[in-house]
Amino acid sequence: MEMYRQAKWDEPLIFELSKPGRIGYTMPEPIEDVEVRIPEGLVRKELNLPELSEPEVVRHYTHLSEMNYGVDSGIYPLGSCTMKYNPKINEEIAGHPKVAFIHPYQDERTVQGALQIMWELEQWLKEITGMDRFTLQPAAGANGEFTGVMIIRAYHMDRGDTKRTEILVPDSAHGTNPASAAMAGFKVVEIPSNEQGMVDLDALESALSERTAGLMLTNPNTLGIFEEDILRIAEMVHEAGGLLYYDGANLNGILGRVRPGDMGFDIVHLNLHKTFSTPHGGGGPGSGPVGVKDFLKEYLPVPVVEFDGERYYLNYDLPKSIGKVKEFYGNFSVMVRALVYLKIMGREGLKEAGEIAVLNANYLTQKLKGTRGYGLPHKELRKHEVVFSAEPMKKETGVSALDVAKRLLDHGLHAPTIYFPLIVHEALMIEPTESATKEELDYYVSVLKKISEEAYTEPEKVKGAPYNTAVKRVDDVLATKRPIITWRMYRELREKGEVDF
C-alpha cells in the first residue's frame, strides 16, 4: 500500500528569522513632510516585529503551506464540513480588481455590479431553499444561527409572546446550535434521538410547550440520516406556537431535490463555504446567509438588497429589523465565489452534486460496513455522510477513533470528523462529497480496513500514528495545561528555562 510523505521543514517562527536592518517593502513617501506631534505618553516606544526581506517572507510562508493539507491535496471527508472541490474560476473572479477595490460606502450608482451580484445570489438561494427573502450579512454558519434565533426572539416579542424562552435542539446537533440559542438569551432544551438516529417524537411532544420559541434542526441530521418525520415535526412545532429553524450545514445531502421551505422550515441558514464550494481558508472566511419565510422578512438584519427593475439599492428601512450581526453587508468576495459556482452548476448540476454526494456516502457505507471494529449504529440509508463507531475496536484492542484518524493521515488521507455527534461513541463521521473519485473511496475504505487489521494485530502501531506527517502526534493536553499563545509568552517561558522546544 502506498505511503504518504508530508513536507517536514524545521521552519522557525518568523520572529526567529529576523535579521535587524532588513525590510520587506518600500513605502511611498508622504505627500508633504508636515511635522505632527503625537501627544506625550502616546508615542510608541517599542515595537518587536520581525525584520525580513520580501523573498524571505515568501519562502517562510511557502514552507508553511507545504506543511498543510487542503482539499487540493487529497480527499478531505470531514463530516458536516462538506469539503468539496473549490473551483479555481471562483478565485479568478473573486480576485478581480472590481471586487477588491470597492468601498462599502460608495454611492450605489458606482457599485451596481456588486449589488447585482448580491441580489442575484439571493434569488438563487431563495429557489434552492424555498424561502422568500435572504440576508447575506452573516459571516459564517454560527453567525447565521445567531441571526436566526434573534429573528425568532424578535418575532415572539413583537407579538407580545414574551414567555417563549426555550429553544429545542436535538442531542445530535452541532455545538453551535445550543451556543447560538444561549447567546440570544434562550434556555436550551435538548431532545434525545431515537434508535433510528432521528428526533424522538414522544420526547419532542413532551418538550413542546407555551415556552417553546422554536426548534433548531439539521436535516439530513449529523448522522447523515434524513429526518423522515419532518412534516410531522413541523406540524408539532407550529401547533405549539414555535418556529422551525433549518441548520444548512448538511444541505448538500438534499441539494437540488428537497427544499427546507417545503418541509415546513421558517428560517434557514446556509454555509456558502460548504454547499456552494467557496474555500474555507483554514478556518474562514465563510459566509452564512439566512433566509426566512415572508412573515419574518421584516426582522432581517439591515440592509437588504432591492432591485426596482432598473437599479439595485440597499434598503435600511426595516423598522422591525434585529439590527446588524456584522459590519457592512457580509463577506462579499465569498458571495462572488458562490454565485460563480451556482451559475456554472445550474439546476441540473446542483441536483447532480447532491445526488453523487449521497451516492458516494452510501457507497462508502456499504463497502466499509461489516469491517471488524467499526460499528454502524442507527439506520443504514444515509444522505451525504455516515457515522461509524470505533467503539468495538476500542473495547477489543484499545485503539480509539483518534488513533484511527491519525493512522489515516499516514496514508495521505484527511481524517473524518471524530467524536461527533456526541450520541455515537468513538464516532467517525465521514462525508466524502461529490468531488471524491471512486478510486479515492475504494482506497479510503481499504485503508480503514487495513487499520482495522493493524488494530487487531499490532495495536501499538496504530496508537503511535502518525509517522509520515510534518510532526508526530501533537500533545494538545500540554497546550492547554501550559498555554503558550504568542511569541511574547514563549520568550518569557524560554528565558525562565521552562520550555526546551
Place this chain on the structure above:
Amino acid sequence: MGKHYIPNSAHKGEMLEEIGFSSTEELFSDVPRGVLKEFSLPEGKSEYEVFLEMNRILEKNRTVLEMPSFLGAGTYFHYIPAHVKYLIERSEFLTAYTPYQPEISQGMLQALFEYQSLIGELVGLEVVNASMYDWGSALGEAARMAARFTKKSRFIVPKALSPEKRMTLETYVEGAGIEIEYIPWDEKGQVDIEKLKESVEGAAGVYVEVPNFFGLIEEQVRAIGEIAHDAKALFIVGADPTSLGILEAPGNYGADIAIGEAAFFGNPMNFGGPRAGFFAVRNDKKLIRQMPGRIIGMTKDKEGRRAFVMALQTREQHIRRAKATSNICSNEALVAVAAAIHLATLGPKGLKKLGEVILKNTAYFKKRMGDVGKMPFDGINFKDVPVGFEIPYDVIHERLLERGIHGGYYLGKHFPELGESALFAVTETTRKEWVDGLVSALGEIINEAEL
C-alpha cells in the same frame, strides 16, 4: 452544468449496482414524496460563459483606482504588497478546513500562531485569539466577556462610534441583557471625561477607540483607563492597527482587552468583507477562561519537537455547547494570515513609516481642506477627518461625483448635531493630486452654490 467537478457522474450505474441499489431514487426513498421537487433555476453554463457574464456585471462597478475616493469611516484603501495574495492563495492554505488534525495542519497552525504573536506585539498583550468576524463583532464579544467577567450588565462606549459597530454591538448584547451607555464627546471631539466619571459606577467595561470614529487621537486615554479600573470595570481599547507603529500599545496604558480590525493589513476592501477582528487580553487566567474564539497554542509532539495545536478548547461551542464563551466556529483564519504576512513584510520600520505617512498625509489634507470647509474639532487626526460645509452635503457629493471624485461619508444621518458634514479619509495610498483636485473641485462647487 459543472459535471467536470463531479468525477463519479460517469460511474453512477456501476457504483449503484455494486452496493445493491437499483436507482438513484432509491437513495432518496426516505424523503416524503410530497417534498421532492423540480427546481426552477437557470441551466448551468460553461466556465467561459460565466467568466464573460461575471466580467460584464463587474464592469458596472467603479473602483477607487478609477476615481479618487475619500471614503473611510472604518474601511480604508491600503495598498497590499502583491506577494500577500499569492501566498494566501497557496492551495494548501486556501482549501483547508479548521485545523482539527494538527499533524497535517502545522502550516496553518504556525501561521495563525504567528498572527496571534504579531498582534500581541502590536497591542502589547500576551494572549490573542485566532480572529473574530470583524472589529464590530469583536466589540460585541468584548462587551459580553466584560459582563461575564465582572457579573455586571452595563457597558460604556463612546457616542462617537461607527454605526456599523454600534448596531452590531447592540444585537450582540441584547440576549445577555447588557445595557449600552453612550458617552458624548467633548468640544475636542473626544470622550467627555466628566460624563464618563458620572456614569462609570457599576459598569462591566469601558470601551474607547484610538483613533476614534472622527479620526482623532484620544489624548486622555490613560485617564479613561484609570477611571474604568477605579470602578472595577474592564478597560477595552479598540485600536486601528495601522496606527500602532507610531502610537503606544494599548497594553502599555492599561488595556485589559484590545480589539481592532486586522484586515486593514493584507486584505483589500472587498466591498466590506471578509474582514477579521483581532481580540487580545492580558495574561490572566481568569480573563483567558472567558475569551471567545479559537486560540492556537505552541506545544510539542511526542518526540519533543515544537508543534502547534488548537488550545483551551473547553471554552468553545463544540465542547461546552450552551455554556460556551461564544458560538463562533468558523472565523476569519485566512484573512488573519494575510494580515500577518503583510505585517511581517512591513516589520517595525515599515509599520512606523506607514503610521508616519498616514499622519502626514492626513495633516496635509487638513491643511488644504481648511480653505473650503470647517473642521469641527481641533486635534490630531489619523486617516479620518470630519469636514463641515455651508451647503447641503448631498449637493457637494453629487457635484464631486460628476467630476469623477468620490467624497466622504455623510455624517448628518447618524450624527445630526454635526450638521452638513462628512468624514473624509486619507491613507498612505492618497496622492497629492487627489487632494489638490478635491480642494479645487470643492472650491468650484461652493462658488457655484453661492452664485
